[in-house]
Each structure stands twice: as C-alpha cells, then as structure tokens.
C-alpha cells in the first residue's frame with residue numbers, strides 16, 4: 001500500500017485585462033449575443049495583447065499559486081506546463097517561466113494534451129510525488145488560444161479566450177488530496193480538432209497561411225458528442241478508483257467548453273446543477289487553463305469547503321480526456 005500522497009497546496013490564475021464581448025464579436029463576424037449565449041453560454045472572454053506571451057500569463061499564475069501555498073523559489077523541484085500555445089516550438093515555456101520565478105536549474109518541460117493538459121499535469125505530479133521522486137511540483141494549464149484563432153471563422157472565434165492557471169502540488173497535507181484518476185486518448189479522432197499546419201506533417205508555407213491552416217479547425221458537433229461521453233467516463237472511472245460514486249461528489253469542475261456540454265455531463269453523472277462550477281460566461285473556452293482557473297476561483301470564493309470531494313473532468317484535442325478526484329481536508 002502506497003503511504004505517500006500528493007496534495008494541492010495552493011492555486012493561482014491570471015486572465016489578461018482586455019475583454020472581448022459578444023457585442024464586440026458581432027462587429028467582426030456574422031454573429032450575435034443571442035446565438036452565442038444560447039449555444040455556448042459565453043458572454044465574454046479575456047484576450048491577451050500581442051506583446052503578452054503565454055509565459056507572461058503563466059509566470060503570473062504560478063507566482064500567485066506560490067504565494068497561496070507559501071512556497072519560496074527554493075522549495076520547487078519541478079515545473080511542468082500543459083499547453084498547445086507555447087511561446088516557441090522550443091525552448092519549452094516551462095523553463096522560461098521557472099527562470100523568471102527564480103526556481104534555479106530544476107527540471108521543466110511542456111507537454112501537449114489539448115484542453116486536458118491540466119489534468120494530465122496533475123496526474124504526472126501525483127505520480128512523481130507518490131513514487132518518492134519529488135516533494136513539491138508546480139503544474140500549470142495555460143493557453144493563448146487567441147494567437148491561433150481565425151477571427152474570420154464564426155464557428156470557432158466566438159468560443160475561445162486566453163488565461164493561465166497554476167497549482168502547487170506537495171507531499172504533505174492538509175490540502176486537496178489527489179485521489180482516483182482516469183486518463184486516455186484516441187488519435188484516430190485527432191482530425192476533429194486540430195491546428196493543421198505548423199508541425200512536420202504540414203510545415204508552415206505561404207499557402208498554408210493564406211488558407212488559415214495555422215489556426216484552429218474543429219468539427220464542433222462531433223466533438224460535442226465525444227466530449228460528454230469522455231467526461232462522464234473519466235469522472236466515473238476516477239470516482240470508482242477512489243471507491244466512490246456520484247453520490248459522494250460535492251462539486252464537479254469540468255472543462256469549460258460549452259455550457260450545454262457541462263449541463264449534459266452533469267445530467268449523465270446525476271449531479272444537481274448547484275453542485276457544478278461554471279464560469280464559461282466570463283472566460284469562454286481557455287483550453288488547459290479552464291479547470292485551474294475555475295478551481296482557483298472555487299477555492300477562493302468559498303465554493304469548495306473543507307471536507308469537499310471534488311471531481312475534475314476534461315477532454316480536448318488529441319482526442320484526450322481525463323478525470324481526477326480531489327478530496328479536500330476537513331481542516332482548511
């Protein structure tokens with residue numbers, strides 16, 4: 001029996017100041033507030049200015065999480081980032097953020113799991129800590145999707161926003177104990193949500209840029225169906241691994257992609273709407289940042305109370321999916 005456990009010790013998030021409302025978007029593409037609100041639940045999103053890169057947002061989110069946890073730079077043994085919008089293809093964004101935070105020469109890397117990035121990161125941190133390899137790790141879910149959004153495509157541009165969320169994961173409680181997990185992927189469906197050009201399959205060319213192949217392409221309807229199934233299965237399997245059922249859940253924090261997807265997921269999980277955290281109206285879909293932003297809000301506005309069992313569930317490009325049970329200590 002593994003006696004070592006991993007705990008969420010502190011959280012932080014950052015969303016850039018400029019706000020793009022549905023009314024603003026209606027001036028750019030053929031859309032309107034009524035369509036966006038009723039089909040997605042989104043009212044506004046934060047959009048980073050051109051001179052703000054992903055690492056700038058991540059630095060701020062991580063700094064706030066370290067403050068929250070009471071961690072000093074020398075406490076941190078690794079920093080990992082889930083993102084599809086790094087500052088550069090290389091060097092990795094995590095190393096740039098760690099350098100700015102003054103964390104020293106610790107291991108840092110980016111990984112790419114679409115909107116499931118933060119859950120994949122928590123699972124890696126849990127494994128590092130439970131194995132005895134490390135004691136304190138920072139996990140960041142972060143994306144500047146506005147940098148790869150086609151603002152001429154109304155099917156996608158109304159959905160996305162920018163932001164970062166971070167969590168300090170440590171080996172000693174109290175805090176949010178990282179419990180049962182489930183994660184998976186299906187590359188055969190990767191084409192449903194992709195940025196077709198810019199990698200080694202379709203390098204960037206003038207033609208690719210003219211055809212906007214360097215931006216997000218998505219088969220929205222098909223993604224929606226897979227999303228509900230993936231988040232339901234992830235949540236239920238993670239709960240099962242922890243010896244729990246839906247009846248034990250105090251709060252669901254799912255990826256914020258579309259309020260209709262969140263409603264359907266809550267329904268199939270038999271959860272009351274009051275036990276579901278929703279902030280998509282204010283942020284839009286921030287990809288791997290959506291769960292850590294929501295969790296940070298829920299912890300600091302009193303939604304998550306001592307003793308709560310919270311289930312996190314996400315899906316995204318890959319396709320990828322994942323769920324994890326977080327059990328908050330009775331002591332706050």
Ligand code: UT7
Pocket residue numbers: 030031032035036039040115154155156158193218219220221223224227257258261285287315316317
């Ligand atoms: O983070 C993970 C990845 N992303 C997601 O999870 C997104 C999953 N998908 C979705 O959220 C939804 O599929 C969308 C919000 C993208 C679209 O909603 P939908 O109910 O699937 O609408 P639709 O694509 O079937 O489009 C319905 C109609 C179409 O018009 P016609 O063909 O019926 O005349 C679209 O052209 O709505 C039209 N439409 C719009 N109208 C006004 C599409 N986008 C817009 C728009 N404003 N922005």
